[in-house]
Amino acid sequence: MSTIAAFYGGKSILITGATGFLGKVLMEKLFRTSPDLKVIYILVRPKAGQTLQQRVFQILDSKLFEKVKEVCPNVHEKIRAIYADLNQNDFAISKEDMQELLSCTNIIFHCAATVRFDDTLRHAVQLNVTATRQLLLMASQMPKLEAFIHISTAYSNCNLKHIDEVIYPCPVEPKKIIDSLEWLDDAIIDEITPKLIRDWPNIYTYTKALGEMVVQQESRNLNIAIIRPSIVGATWQEPFPGWVDNINGPNGIIIATGKGFLRAIKATPMAVADVIPVDTVVNLMLAVGWYTAVHRPKSTLVYHITSGNMNPCNWHKMGVQVLATFEKIPFERPFRRPNANFTSNSFTSQYWNAVSHRAPAIIYDCYLRLTGRKPRMTKLMNRLLRTVSMLEYFINRSWEWSTYNTEMLMSELSPEDQRVFNFDVRQLNWLEYIENYVLGVKKYLLKEDMAGIPKAKQRLKRLRNIHYLFNTALFLIAWRLLIARSQMARNVWFFIM
Ligand SMILES: CCCCCCCCCCCCCCCCCCCCCCCCCCCCCC(=O)SCCNC(=O)CCNC(=O)[C@H](O)C(C)(C)COP(=O)(O)OP(=O)(O)OC[C@H]1O[C@@H](n2cnc3c(N)ncnc32)[C@H](O)[C@@H]1OP(=O)(O)O
Numbered sequence: 213m214s215t216i217a218a219f220y221g222g223k224s225i226l227i228t229g230a231t232g233f234l235g236k237v238l239m240e241k242l243f244r245t246s247p248d249l250k251v252i253y254i255l256v257r258p259k260a261g262q263t264l265q266q267r268v269f270q271i272l273d274s275k276l277f278e279k280v281k282e283v284c285p286n287v288h289e290k291i292r293a294i295y296a297d298l299n300q301n302d303f304a305i306s307k308e309d310m311q312e313l314l315s316c317t318n319i320i321f322h323c324a325a326t327v328r329f330d331d332t333l334r335h336a337v338q339l340n341v342t343a344t345r346q347l348l349l350m351a352s353q354m355p356k357l358e359a360f361i362h363i364s365t366a367y368s369n370c371n372l373k374h375i376d377e378v379i380y381p382c383p384v385e386p387k388k389i390i391d392s393l394e395w396l397d398d399a400i401i402d403e404i405t406p407k408l409i410r411d412w413p414n415i416y417t418y419t420k421a422l423g424e425m426v427v428q429q430e431s432r433n434l435n436i437a438i439i440r441p442s443i444v445g446a447t448w449q450e451p452f453p454g455w456v457d458n459i460n461g462p463n464g465i466i467i468a469t470g471k472g473f474l475r476a477i478k479a480t481p482m483a484v485a486d487v488i489p490v491d492t493v494v495n496l497m498l499a500v501g502w503y504t505a506v507h508r509p510k511s512t513l514v515y516h517i518t519s520g521n522m523n524p525c526n527w528h529k530m531g532v533q534v535l536a537t538f539e540k541i542p543f544e545r546p547f548r549r550p551n552a553n554f555t556s557n558s559f560t561s562q563y564w565n566a567v568s569h570r571a572p573a574i575i576y577d578c579y580l581r582l583t584g585r586k587p588r589m590t591k592l593m594n595r596l597l598r599t600v601s602m603l604e605y606f607i608n609r610s611w612e613w614s615t616y617n618t619e620m621l622m623s624e625l626s627p628e629d630q631r632v633f634n635f636d637v638r639q640l641n642w643l644e645y646i647e648n649y650v651l652g653v654k655k656y657l658l659k660e661d662m663a664g665i666p667k668a669k670q671r672l673k674r675l676r677n678i679h680y681l682f683n684t685a686l687f688l689i690a691w692r693l694l695i696a697r698s699q700m701a702r703n704v705w706f707f708i709m
């Protein structure tokens with residue numbers, strides 16, 4: 213019997229961000245391995261016209277939870293969705309709900325965050341910093357609390373090259389920033405944002421760093437741990453390979469490439485692609501929850517869950533395997549044949565953006581206009597290029613993350629726990645993982661049917677022929693123009709003829 217699974221039996225667990233990518237996989241694993249847990253409280257807001265209950269039902273009815281329903285048939289009764297908006301004072305939680313949370317919670321997993329790179333400083337600080345402080349305040353009033361697990365990101369200190377499992381101080385105190393945002397107006401905030409975030413690449417990573425500082429400052433006598441995952445990718449093994457449900461990080465890029473929109477990307481091919489499967493992150497989270505509650509380390513421990521130092525893969529290897537998988541399992545209705553390459557400098561990147569991205573979009577929009585339809589490709593392409601430009605910082609650099617605490621924890625686990633809560637990324641076979649990842653994007657994100665593959669392959673063939681025809685026509689036109697102007701070209705032409 214797994215010690216960790218047994219530990220969560222009978223426990224009341226509070227999860228923020230349970231409707232997000234990481235939160236869903238965390239809930240799934242908890243229910244599957246500890247079906248006798250007492251309750252999982254999730255802080256949820258209504259969204260997109262759905263009530264809390266509808267959102268919970270939608271999650272439980274998804275493929276991700278199929279196995280859970282077998283081992284824990286009363287899973288619906290064990291989830292208690294609590295209305296909460298982390299942007300508001302006291303999270304807008306009702307008095308009764310708050311009372312229940314304060315008196316019953318044993319473990320907290322704080323996953324909620326805004327992960328947008330282009331959020332406003334005000335909103336990102338509210339969610340990633342102030343809400344964390346507020347949750348810690350709540351935690352300090354919970355008599356039964358055994359552990360508080362805060363999810364940060366390995367990139368919270370990406371302004372450094374080598375990152376240890378410690379909390380680094382930020383140049384400006386989080387409290388000062390929170391206070392000043394209360395009275396500064398939006399225009400001034402926009403103006404001072406670049407000065408505040410200095411060498412952080414975006415507001416997201418900066419506010420996650422502030423969030424960690426808040427955890428350190430407000431930890432009181434709580435048992436706290438911080439987990440820093442790198443780029444969280446599709447599931448590796450559990451509950452099944454390739455599950456993914458949002459367009460963040462590599463997912464959007466895989467779609468854009470597979471659909472033939474993205475043909476070149478400015479990346480350093482040999483830079484480490486520090487992707488970490490989401491189930492690996494969740495296994496570590498649960499092991500850390502157990503360790504923090506049972507062993508009560510004297511200080512707040514930080515755990516890195518990254519792949520680069522133990523089992524590195526680079527962007528070249530990842531890109532080649534992604535493209536190879538498109539040959540076998542193409543996406544439906546691609547705009548162009550998927551074929552992309554990495555460019556190394558700004559000049560070639562601009563060139564490919566003009567020739568391979570903007571020009572085809574303009575041509576396609578002309579075609580849409582001529583056929584009486586609304587042009588949309590140029591807008592879509594601009595949006596894609598903006599997204600890609602925001603990710604560039606992370607695909608043109610490598611970082612070194614030390615993993616002493618993570619390795620220490622691994623050695624503390626029993627062989628059974630090491631198997632059930634496996635976070636040893638050395639066992640990951642990248643080629644297999646990437647193939648399953650692309651397949652998962654097709655099945656769970658794009659919701660494409662595998663039966664459509666032969667048709668998709670046919671369409672790819674057609675696109676290939678169109679591509680060759682177009683290039684041949686272009687070449688002939690260019691050659692014809694050259695012949696008209698140059699005697700030398702005419703001589704070569706007659707010689708060939
Ligand atoms: C010999 C041969 C050699 C060949 C060599 C090979 C070459 C091969 C080259 C090609 C390779 C192809 C693939 C390779 C795979 C590698 C890919 C590399 C990319 C890797 C990316 C790395 C990313 C690193 C990030 C690390 C950061 C740290 C990690 C973290 O801690 S947090 C998680 C990271 N956060 C994010 O990723 C968020 C980033 N996103 C944003 O900030 C924003 O979305 C945005 C980018 C600013 C875009 O904003 P927009 O306003 O423009 O768009 P919007 O967000 O509103 O959304 C657009 C539409 O999409 C819908 N949508 C949004 N979110 C979701 C969601 N979660 N799920 C579903 N749908 C969503 C949204 O509704 C919009 O739809 P619409 O309203 O209908 O338009």
Ligand SMILES: NC(=O)C1=CN([C@@H]2O[C@H](COP(=O)(O)OP(=O)(O)OC[C@H]3O[C@@H](n4cnc5c(N)ncnc54)[C@H](OP(=O)(O)O)[C@@H]3O)[C@@H](O)[C@H]2O)C=CC1
Nearest residue numbers: 229230231232233234297298299323324325365441443444
């Ligand atoms: N994905 C990644 O690559 C990485 C993620 N991380 C960290 O992991 C954690 C989880 O990320 P991930 O699951 O990918 O992110 P998602 O964007 O998928 O999920 C974010 C979660 O936060 C919730 N949330 C956001 N705003 C509010 C609010 N005002 N009130 C209540 N809930 C709110 C969302 O709820 P709703 O559904 O209502 O929007 C959602 O459940 C974050 O802390 C992130 O920083 C770290 C490294 C990498």
